Amino acid sequence: MNTYVSKMKDVLSGFYPQMKRKREEKAEAKERYSADVAAQEIDRIDREATALRNATMDKLQQLHDEGVAQAQRWGNLDGSMITDDINLLKGGFDLDCQQVENLVERYRSNGTMMTAIASYAGSHGMIGMNIPTVDKKVKAWEVVLLNAKDIMDMCISGTVGWMGGESADKTIQDMIDRFGTSQNPGSGLDIAYKMLEQ
Secondary structure (H helix, E strand, O other): OOHHHHHHHHHHHHHHHHHHHHHHHHHHHHHHOOHHHHHHHHHHHHHHHHHHHHHHHHHHHHHHHHHHHHHHHHOOOOHHHOOOOHHHHHOOOOOOHHHHHHHHHHOOOOHHHHHHHHHHHHHOOOOOOOOOOHHHHHHHHHHHHHHHHHHHHHHHHOOEOOEOHHHHHHHHHHHHHOOOOOOOOOOHHHHHHHHHOO
């Protein structure tokens, strides 16, 4: 798992119990206090929850930005990163998709070789391959950040779609536990996570 995706997961893991506690405090205030006192207490809790949400969003955004910077550094061409396998790409060999995919897996962390592989695949009509590029990595970071925001919204509301209560809590915790992985191979989120692997 990408370092910054892992750190995002940690941020969400810390945010969820705090936000869950804020929801519990609001429910307790409604039961414990008269309407006017409860309203003041709920207003205080809402302000604290908003500050917590904003601080968490800032952390997620910072990790996103660091991930994008990592992708841009990864994409810097470096002649010292070229390996002998470059001869397969420029030596007149007619590689098939599986052979190119094997090279992608071998050089996923090498932006220079990945650029050469992407060029080969493009010039040989290999469409639809999940070959990392800086642009694809930046788009993948957008997908991951959006997913993190969606999970944050569920943490705040305590609901997942129509589910609430313990069912929603279990589902939210499962989503956080699985953050950085996907249960749906080939989905946009799965492709994004794979794009960010290094």
